[in-house]
Amino acid sequence: MYKGKFIVNLFKKLFLQKKTPVDTPKKQEEALDTHPVKLSYTEVVMHHLQAQNYEVESLEKTKEDDIEFLAIRNNELLLVLCKHYSKKEKFRVSDEKLINYIAVCDKYYKRHSKYDKYQKKALYVTSEDVLNEKAKKLLKDKKFFIKYKII
Numbered sequence: 001m002y003k004g005k006f007i008v009n010l011f012k013k014l015f016l017q018k019k020t021p022v023d024t025p026k027k028q029e030e031a032l033d034t035h036p037v038k039l040s041y042t043e044v045v046m047h048h049l050q051a052q053n054y055e056v057e058s059l060e061k062t063k064e065d066d067i068e069f070l071a072i073r074n075n076e077l078l079l080v081l082c083k084h085y086s087k088k089e090k091f092r093v094s095d096e097k098l099i100n101y102i103a104v105c106d107k108y109y110k111r112h113s114k115y116d117k118y119q120k121k122a123l124y125v126t127s128e129d130v131l132n133e134k135a136k137k138l139l140k141d142k143k144f145f146i147k148y149k150i151i
Helices: 003-016 025-034 041-051 095-111 133-140
Strands: 055-058 069-073 076-083 119-126 146-150
Touching: 041 055, 041 069, 041 076, 076 095, 095 119, 095 133, 095 146, 133 146
Parallel strands: 076 119, 119 146
Antiparallel strands: 055 069, 069 076
16 A cells, blocks of 8 residues: 555544544644654645545646645635644734735736646645634635635
8 A cells, every 4th residue: 555545544433433622623633643644734735635535636836826635526626724723823814815815816817827737726724623703704705715614
């Protein structure tokens, strides 16, 4: 069994079976700390999406592109940004930060026409609920192609 398949299977055993639930931020934090392979938060998110039948591809992060990886399932393409926050932090993600990320994704899509056939979305993933009220309101606005997920 190759290394990637081993990690995916290990991830499924550790995180996706009911014996070891990681459905709360505290349990997710513990799982990150005790995982034998020491996955980064981004890797945990990648494995989470793979478990949902997405194909993931790492991207080289640049100053102008704050995109960590892309995920494809059927005709949907997600550009993913992951932010790991401690519960103790009082940091809040603003609507302005989400709009900036949407703009980054839009520029990326315009530079890569090979993705034109996909339904394109931005996915902003955090480890804690850190959105301020304006950002939460922005997510409800249907004109923006952004999804938010806490993993």
